[in-house]
Amino acid sequence: MRGVIAPVFGLLAVASVILGMLNATIWKPNRNITATTSVSGTRYVVSDHGVLSSVDDDVRLVVSSPGASEDVCVAVGSTKDVTGWVSGHAYTRITGLNDWTTLSSRHVKAQSVEGNSDPVAFKDSDMWQTVKCGKTRVSLDITNGNPEQVAIADLGDHAASATVTMHWNRHTVPDFATPLYFVGGLLALLTVLFASIFAMPQEKRRKRMVSSAPVEAATEIAVSEAFAGSFAGIKSAISIKPRGNRRRHAAHGQNGRQDEPFDDSRNAATDVPAETGSPTIIDPMSRNMLANSPAGERRTASEGPLQTSAGASGSGVPGRPGDAVTGGVAGSSAPVREMDDEPTSVITNAELQAYFARFTEETGGEDADGSGAQAETGSTSKAGDENDRDAGPSNGLRDDPRDDAQKGSQKDARRNGSQDRAAGEESDALTQRHLSGGDDGAHSHGRHGRHGRRDAGSPSMGESDQETR
Amino acid sequence: MRSRFTKYLSILVSAVVLTGLAGCDGQVPQPVAASSSASPSPDLTQAQEKKIRTTILKALDAANTAKSTDNLGERMTGPALQVRTSEIDIAKATGSLDPKTTIPKATTQIIVPTDSGWPRSVFTITTTTADQQSKRLLVMTQDDARSNYKLWGVARLFQGAKLPKFAVSTIGSEMGTKNDTGLVATPLEAVTEYADVLQNGSSSKYASDVANDYFRQDLDKLAQTVQEGMERNNGTQEQEFSPVQGELQVMRSTDGGDLVVAQINSQWTRKAGEGRESQPASDAEKALFANGKATSTMRVTYVNVIALYVPPAHSGKPITAVGAERQPIKVEAL
Numbered sequence: 001m002r003g004v005i006a007p008v009f010g011l012l013a014v015a016s017v018i019l020g021m022l023n024a025t026i027w028k029p030n031r032n033i034t035a036t037t038s039v040s041g042t043r044y045v046v047s048d049h050g051v052l053s054s055v056d057d058d059v060r061l062v063v064s065s066p067g068a069s070e071d072v073c074v075a076v077g078s079t080k081d082v083t084g085w086v087s088g089h090a091y092t093r094i095t096g097l098n099d100w101t102t103l104s105s106r107h108v109k110a111q112s113v114e115g116n117s118d119p120v121a122f123k124d125s126d127m128w129q130t131v132k133c134g135k136t137r138v139s140l141d142i143t144n145g146n147p148e149q150v151a152i153a154d155l156g157d158h159a160a161s162a163t164v165t166m167h168w169n170r171h172t173v174p175d176f177a178t179p180l181y182f183v184g185g186l187l188a189l190l191t192v193l194f195a196s197i198f199a200m201p202q203e204k205r206r207k208r209m210v211s212s213a214p215v216e217a218a219t220e221i222a223v224s225e226a227f228a229g230s231f232a233g234i235k236s237a238i239s240i241k242p243r244g245n246r247r248r249h250a251a252h253g254q255n256g257r258q259d260e261p262f263d264d265s266r267n268a269a270t271d272v273p274a275e276t277g278s279p280t281i282i283d284p285m286s287r288n289m290l291a292n293s294p295a296g297e298r299r300t301a302s303e304g305p306l307q308t309s310a311g312a313s314g315s316g317v318p319g320r321p322g323d324a325v326t327g328g329v330a331g332s333s334a335p336v337r338e339m340d341d342e343p344t345s346v347i348t349n350a351e352l353q354a355y356f357a358r359f360t361e362e363t364g365g366e367d368a369d370g371s372g373a374q375a376e377t378g379s380t381s382k383a384g385d386e387n388d389r390d391a392g393p394s395n396g397l398r399d400d401p402r403d404d405a406q407k408g409s410q411k412d413a414r415r416n417g418s419q420d421r422a423a424g425e426e427s428d429a430l431t432q433r434h435l436s437g438g439d440d441g442a443h444s445h446g447r448h449g450r451h452g453r454r455d456a457g458s459p460s461m462g463e464s465d466q467e468t469r
Numbered sequence: 470m471r472s473r474f475t476k477y478l479s480i481l482v483s484a485v486v487l488t489g490l491a492g493c494d495g496q497v498p499q500p501v502a503a504s505s506s507a508s509p510s511p512d513l514t515q516a517q518e519k520k521i522r523t524t525i526l527k528a529l530d531a532a533n534t535a536k537s538t539d540n541l542g543e544r545m546t547g548p549a550l551q552v553r554t555s556e557i558d559i560a561k562a563t564g565s566l567d568p569k570t571t572i573p574k575a576t577t578q579i580i581v582p583t584d585s586g587w588p589r590s591v592f593t594i595t596t597t598t599a600d601q602q603s604k605r606l607l608v609m610t611q612d613d614a615r616s617n618y619k620l621w622g623v624a625r626l627f628q629g630a631k632l633p634k635f636a637v638s639t640i641g642s643e644m645g646t647k648n649d650t651g652l653v654a655t656p657l658e659a660v661t662e663y664a665d666v667l668q669n670g671s672s673s674k675y676a677s678d679v680a681n682d683y684f685r686q687d688l689d690k691l692a693q694t695v696q697e698g699m700e701r702n703n704g705t706q707e708q709e710f711s712p713v714q715g716e717l718q719v720m721r722s723t724d725g726g727d728l729v730v731a732q733i734n735s736q737w738t739r740k741a742g743e744g745r746e747s748q749p750a751s752d753a754e755k756a757l758f759a760n761g762k763a764t765s766t767m768r769v770t771y772v773n774v775i776a777l778y779v780p781p782a783h784s785g786k787p788i789t790a791v792g793a794e795r796q797p798i799k800v801e802a803l
Contacts, residue, residue, distance in 0.1 A: 004472040008479050015480060029495050050500030078510065079503065080585035084614030096500045119615035126521050126617045129514065147501040148510060174495040 006195035013187035020180030029176070030100070033168045037094065037103035040161030044091035044154060045105075049079050050147035051096055055168040057145050063153045064137040065162035072162070073154045074138045075128035082152045085127065088113035094164060103166060122154040225359070232360035279351030509583035511641030518579055518591060518638065521609065521618045526572060529553065529620070533570070536561050546610065547621040547716055548732040548774050552796040555757065555772075562756035571598045572605055572623065578632075580720055583641035587613045590621065590644060590718045592728065594632070603628050606776050606792050608718050608730050621718065622730050624776040624792035627683045632791055633722030633778055645719030645727045652727055652779045653678065656719045657712075659779045659788050660731040664710040667733070667773075677787070684775070684793035695739065695750055703742030710735045710773070725781035728791075733773045738803075741765045749800055758800040770799040 033055050039045050045063070052059050065072045077085075090110040098104040123131045129149070132140045142149065155162050513521070528544040538554045545553055553570070560566040573595040580592040593607045608622040626632070635642045647657040654662060662675035667685060670676070692708065699706050716732035741747040747767035749755040754769055776792035 004475065008476050011476060011480050048500055049503040054498045054500040078512075080512070081614070084585075084587065087614065097497045099497055116613050116615040120617050124617065125615070126517065126524075126611070127614070129517065147503075176495075 006191050009187050009191040009194060013184045013191055016180050016184030016187055020177045020184060023180060024177035027176070029173050031170050031173055033100055033170060034165060035097055035101055035103045036163055036165040037105050038161060038163045039092045039094075039105055041159060042090045042092045042107065043156065043159045044086045044089060044152060045094065045162065045164055046082055046086060046091050046153075047094040047151045048096065049150060051094055051103075052076075052142055052149055052151055052166070053145040053147050054097060056170050058141070058143045058169065058171075059145060060139060060141050060167040061151050062137065062139045062165040062167065063155075063162055064165070065155050065160045066136050067160040068136055068156045068162070069158055069160070070156035071123075071133040072136060072138050072156065073123050073131060073133040074140045075122070075125070075131040075152050075154075076140070076142055076149050077128045077152065078148055079150050081127035082150050085122075085125065085152065087111065088115050103164065105164075128152075225363070228356060229360055229364040232356065233364045236360075279354035280348060281351060282347055509585070509641065511581040511583055511638060512585075512589055513581050513591060513638075515579065515638050518581060518593070521591075522576075522593060522607070523574070525609065525618070525620045526574060529572070532557060533560070533566055544617075544619050545621075546612075546619040548713075548772050549608075549620045549622045551772050551798050552623065552774070552794065555753075555796050555798040559753050559756040562759060563752065567753070568598075568600065569602065569625065571600075571602065572607065573598050577604065578635070579638040580635045581638045581641045582644045582720070584644050587611060590720070591618065592635075592718075592720050592730075594626070603792075606730065610718065622732065622774045622794075624730060624774045624794045626776070626792035627790070630682075630789075630791040631778075633724055633726050633728055635720070635722055635728075642723075643721045645721045645729075647717050647719060649719060649721070649727055651725065651782055653782055653784070653786070653788065654779060656717060656727055656729040656731075656777075656779060659729060659777055660712045660717065660733065660775070663775060663777060663788060663790065664712050664733050667710045667735070668708060680787040680789040682790040682793075684790055684795070688795075699739065699741070702745050704740050704745070704747065705742070706737065706739040708735055708737045726784075727779045729777045729779055731775055731777065733775055735771045735773055737769045737771065739767050739769075741767075747802070751797075754797050754800050757797055758802070761800065761802050764802040766803040768801045768803050769797050770801075771795055771797050 047061075052061070061074060063072055063074050088110055091108050093106045093108055095104045095106050123133050125131075130140065130142070132138050138153075140151070142151070153162070153164065525544045528540065532538060532541050532553070536557055538557050541550055541553055541557075556566060556570050575596045576593050577596050578592075578594040580594075582589050582591065588610055590608055590610045593609070595605045595607065597604055602625070604626045606622075606624045606626055607620060608624075609618045610621040611618045645656065648655050652659070662673075663679055665675050666673040666679045667688065670685075670689065673679075688708075692706070695706055698704075710733050713732040713734050718730045720728045722728055737750075739747045739750070742765075745765065746763040747765055748763055749758045749767065750769070757769075758767075772795075774794040775790055778789045778791050780786040780788070
């Protein structure tokens with residue numbers, strides 16, 4: 001489309017405009033029209049009804065008869081008067097325009113009619129509206145003519161030959177340029193349309209819409225966090241959710257292809273997997289997915305949810321974390337999934353939930369678990385301050401290093417205690433938070449970034465993840 | 470490549486098409502054909518009528534001033550020519566024209582025909598004169614295409630006479646013929662009836678069909694006066710009215726009636742009794758008689774120009790004279 005049709009229209013548009021300009025300048029219709037014809041053999045020359053005003057209302061009639069012995073006279077009268085005058089005589093009729101420079105004429109024979117014995121002179125007749133005579137040439141200007149008026153010329157007794165010329169100065173000239181300009185404008189518009197909008201592949205259009213989704217999540221973190229925190233508090237107090245094996249993030253990797261995108265309803269109904277223990281902290285930002293993903297299977301699997309949103313994006317694109325997460329969330333439709341053991345490009349559900357749990361505690365449940373946190377707090381946070389925060393590859397999460405320490409200690413404590421249940425509660429809370437907060441993926445990843453640091457320090461988290469799987 | 474070829478081809482085709490559109494001066498216009506259904510147009514424009522009338526009146530004035538009848542025939546014809554000739558002749562004798570010969574230059578109504586053939590007649594009604602004489606009805610005729618308009622008849626309209634309505638001069642009116650139907654009588658019959666009534670008065674068999682009018686009353690009064698004079702001398706007098714063949718102009722009014730202007734000649738024969746001489750009865754007659762030798766019988770020929778309104782049939786109205794002119798043109802002593 002873009003390569004063929006748009007240039008064609010463009011050239012047509014240019015041609016239209018050029019032709020329009022030519023019509024406005026070089027080819028502009030002539031304002032002055034002069035048509036002439038020569039007559040001979042008859043004394044009278046009569047113009048037909050409507051000929052005088054055929055081109056314009058104002059006309060100059062010139063009758064020139066070099067060989068005339070008497071005066072040449074031209075008069076304007078009504079059709080019936082002129083017809084009455086020439087009855088019984090032969091005359092030449094000027095019937096119209098042959099082309100823009102020639103008049104057409106026709107010879108009419110005399111019909112035998114009784115003539116007046118004492119006719120009045122041509123120029124003295126009462127019937128004419130205007131009369132003008134001249135020696136060999138007469139020029140008569142007729143203004144505001146109506147089709148009823150006809151001209152009659154008397155060439156004298158000897159019926160000399162004459163040339164009859166009609167000259168018009170057109171007040172309105174036909175305009176051929178404007179329609180061409182208009183067509184040119186339309187064609188230009190079509191060119192632009194065909195080159196831009198109509199040429200866009202459909203996937204691109206849709207893909208743009210998809211790729212903007214994760215950006216949204218980043219801005220909404222604050223709100224979702226707040227919601228998640230409150231929900232987590234509620235949930236942990238209310239119930240224990242069954243431990244469905246919902247591997248949202250990892251699951252879509254395998255079954256994503258079959259899933260429909262963005263089916264949030266499924267998320268609501270999902271069970272919370274019962275992963276407990278420390279999640280494996282993975283920083284997807286620092287991850288080389290191509291290097292790490294074991295096979296095309298995983299790659300294609302991870303693409304599954306991506307495909308639904310932007311099919312043309314190649315398999316080589318390391319999916320943005322947001323994509324992965326949301327896809328994962330959407331994709332995890334099947335209640336129970338087989339979990340991939342390896343750390344994938346996608347965060348595992350356990351990790352996410354653990355993170356959420358930690359966050360909940362930090363923000364909402366600090367009081368409850370504060371004791372555990374104290375010990376570690378002293379060791380790490382004091383020195384850290386702000387610098388620590390900046391050093392981490394977080395996505396803008398401004399936590400106290402103390403908080404991190406607290407989280408870590410809390411995690412450790414949980415690990416030791418009733419991990420499953422807590423984890424379940426946490427994951428429940430996380431689920432809620434995740435749902436309410438929309439796309440917490442990026443945020444989670446940021447957190448996981450922190451967790452990444454911690455990863456080095458607490459290898460047991462990964463183990464616990466594996467356990468729960 | 471295919472796409473390039475297509476491009477070039479499309480350019481070529483569009484150029485050809487657009488050039489065809491671009492044709493240089495446009496289409497040659499065709500003259501508007503005369504539509505046969507168009508309403509007939511008046512034969513004369515107002516300007517033309519005024520020009521004609523002015524020319525005629527100018528010629529008349531010239532003749533009046535010169536008191537010459539030589540060139541009257543150029544612009545006068547019919548009864549008007551006879552009347553004006555007589556008037557000028559009388560003026561020669563008396564030294565001045567009769568005031569009744571005045572024709573005002575301004576008009577109140579112009580009735581223009583729409584007929585495309587010939588002869589044509591134009592009726593014009595002037596204003597009242599400067600000395601408050603009645604309006605004049607002028608009838609100008611054109612006999613054929615190669616003639617000019619001439620003044621055919623002049624009639625002085627009666628005071629308070631109601632004329633029929635006509636369309637304005639920009640629309641034009643239809644001329645009538647002497648045998649128009651749909652009226653109480655054809656124009657020719659109406660003139661005959663009127664002449665009969667003029668002649669026989671109330672004992673005419675058409676007396677009921679013709680309304681009384683000033684002209685008849687005037688004539689009656691005149692005849693009575695003369696009769697009294699005649700009877701004193703045991704003379705007789707008689708008048709004979711006869712319409713002149715072919716001297717009739719008819720114009721159809723919008724209400725279905727006709728306005729007829731006709732020439733009715735009359736001969737007034739006065740026989741003086743007891744061997745007396747019959748003398749001219751008026752200054753005009755006297756002037757015309759000039760140095761003639763009076764005998765006992767005098768016959769005066771009058772030209773009467775009568776304007777009649779002939780109403781449509783079943784309208785219940787009588788034939789009414791709306792204007793007249795009476796002029797002796799010949800006085801003979803028999």
